[in-house]
Amino acid sequence: MATAPNTDGDPFDEFLSARGHETGPTDWEESYNKKQCPECGGVHDADASECSVCGWRPAAQ
Incomplete structure (x- = not known):
């Protein structure tokens, strides 16, 4: 018997x-006074808001 899919969250995250x-x-x-992109590893100044290598941005909070 099949069960209904779980819609509480992302199954991959679970x-x-x-x-x-x-x-x-x-x-x-963060390392020393630099930020590092978690997607591509690009290193940026501390005031960066977007990765200039791959375009990644942190999620708005």
């Missing part, structure tokens, strides 16, 4: 979080 991975909103990674 799969990852059940295995110990973080699935929350992504933000810049």
Whole structure:
């Protein structure tokens, strides 16, 4: 018997979080006085709001 799909959240996120991975909103990674893009690894000045390499932006909060 089939069950109805779970519409409470993203099944992929649920799969990852059940295995110990973080699935929350992504933000810049910071090291010293630079920001690093979590998508492509591009390094930027501390005042960057968008990755100039791949165009990634952090989710609005």
